[in-house]
Amino acid sequence: MRRLNPLLPFLAWLPRLSGRSLRQDLLVGLSGAILALPQSIAYALIAGLPAEYGLYAAIVPVLVACLWGSSWHLICGPTAAISIVLYASVSPLAIAGSSDYVTLILLLTFLGGVFQLVLGLLRFGTLVNFVSHSVVLGFTLGAAVVIALGQLPNLLGMHLPSQATALKTAQDLFEHLREVDLPSLALGLATLAIGIALKLWRPRWPALLLSLVLVSLVAWTLPGYFGHVPRVPAFIGQLPPLSPLPLLDLELILRLLPSAVAVGMLGLVTSLSIARSLSARSEQLIDADQEIRAQGLSNMVGAFFSGYLSSGSFTRSGLSFEAGARSPMAGVFSALWVALFAVVGAGLIAHLPIPAMAGSILLICWGLVDRRAIAALFRVSRAEFAVMALTAAATLLLELQTAIYAGVLASLFFYLKRTSRPRIQHSREEQTDVLRVGGSIFFGAAHYLQVRLQACQGPQVVIDARQINFIDYSGVDMLHREARRLQRSGGSLTLRGARPQVEEELQKLEGVQGCPIRFQE
Known part of the structure; x- marks a missing residue:
């Protein structure tokens, strides 16, 4: 019966019906x-x-x-x-x-x-x-x-x-x-x-x-x-003809x-x-x-x-x-x-x-x-x-x-508008700017995060990435560019607690131009 259910789905509920x-x-x-x-x-x-x-x-x-x-x-x-x-x-x-x-x-x-x-x-x-x-x-x-x-x-x-x-x-x-x-x-x-x-x-x-x-x-x-x-x-009146x-x-x-x-x-x-x-x-x-x-x-x-x-x-x-x-x-x-x-x-x-x-x-x-x-x-x-x-x-x-x-x-407009501005909390830890990002980094949100990164005061920037579930090529490219910008001024960009799939996406460009981003557990 279970094998027949995909072909005859009514077999799943028909036997359970009562006279009432x-x-x-x-x-x-x-x-x-x-x-x-x-x-x-x-x-x-x-x-x-x-x-x-x-x-x-x-x-x-x-x-x-x-x-x-x-x-x-x-x-x-x-x-x-x-x-x-x-x-x-x-x-x-x-x-x-x-x-x-x-x-x-x-x-x-x-x-x-x-x-x-x-x-x-x-x-x-x-x-x-x-x-x-x-x-x-x-x-x-x-x-x-x-x-x-x-x-x-x-x-x-x-x-x-x-x-x-x-x-x-x-x-x-x-x-x-x-x-x-x-x-x-x-x-x-x-x-x-x-x-x-x-x-x-x-x-x-x-x-x-x-x-x-x-x-x-x-x-x-x-x-x-x-x-x-x-x-x-x-x-x-008649039944449907063929x-x-x-x-x-x-x-x-x-x-x-x-x-x-x-x-x-x-x-x-x-x-x-x-x-x-x-x-x-x-x-x-x-x-x-x-x-x-x-x-x-x-x-x-x-x-x-x-x-x-x-x-x-x-x-x-x-x-x-x-x-x-x-x-x-x-x-x-x-x-x-x-x-x-x-x-x-x-x-x-x-x-x-x-x-x-x-x-x-x-x-x-x-x-x-x-x-x-x-x-x-x-x-x-x-x-x-x-x-x-x-x-x-x-x-x-x-x-x-x-x-x-x-x-x-x-619906898609309001969803994209909301996700394009992920929740970001900015704090300072021993002269290091820490950004806690609460959302994925995709093409719609990459520019907003880039603006917040460039607004940081110190050369050392840490992104708390524990809530980043997904990153696309636009996000990868933007983070690489920001990391190189910080390197040129003697600083660095570090991702803390990044998920394995996010870290993997960021390191895919390593063979082409090197990965300037540091990772912390």
Whole structure:
């Protein structure tokens, strides 16, 4: 069994499940499926695909990603950002909705999955370490606001086109405030109010599912008042059909390859950010490499079952966490429920009012915001809080994937700024200047240490190097030059308590120009 775990990772947790946890995951999966059905249809239309392809993307890819992934709560599927990027990449090559267009989308999905799988096999999961917790908090906060703003037109009964950023969505809403439909607003607010009441009164109950059912029954029994409120679009139910791909067309593959890399990276960054965010809340340690491999495998397999490229979904993953999912089986059950509804429940799903769906998504968005962690971050580190705020602002002003990159760059900027000025304590011991350096000497910190060395008064300088863990060529070259400068004035540069790896790096230049630095234990 242990030998099979790397190939079949679900064998590590599946035998430990109890009947109680499976029943809980079954209910959570049902709520997730009801949420996924209208979302998946809408995202497929954004991608220029027939509506049923959104359902296909919420079945097989979700099964594979949940069983082969490492996160307890990450649920994948079609997303707005991925759908928009796919449409922009393929629409110049074929007519949206045509058979050729569908083939290109699925081929692009397969190539994106191959790229993701290769990154996972090469163990590029360490890249997720560059997404700091402050970036994840800011991205989660901003994404919750973006998703909520995107659902307000549905809540208010408006028919507005999707916008790329939250700012444009807010401007569009403000310009059409007179078009609010009161019955739609009533259904949406009722769903939100019932969901909040149930979460406070009976936290263990499936609040979202019950609120949707109750509001849908009210809308169905009062057709005179709610009959005009839009419902989830009807669709023809069937299981995902097999879709062979034109893999031998090398010219087409090369043409789609840049888009596949871009959309593959977008999917990974989004999925890992969501997984990191939820794992911090659930105190779970995720395996980033395994998660990357699962994402790639899910898209490769899903492409053969008519599922276009998927990634982590904020709303569905947030629902899984908030509803109390016990294992990845919640995502597996969600995919199976979607498959069941796709075949036999199309008529029932068509009775769900879209404003009620919007109200349930607003409830999920509220649960995504980790208010305690944000307050703690403000008390502990103002610099990290600034990164969080910058990421959240970028999420509101820019596209989601761009906001993640902006947050990562901001984290790296503050990290480099902090490490480029290591803590240095200056003291005098018998007419000898002693500098205690508390940090590594690399290209970013070499100039700062050089300035402090040249500010020393005496010719004899000692560097207490016990806290220096790393030194690169820039640091080696700088110390050699400073040691020779001190030698010319009759002094010396001595490193006290240097680690073996630091001393070795400094002595590598000895064969070329001699090592002018002295070493003390």
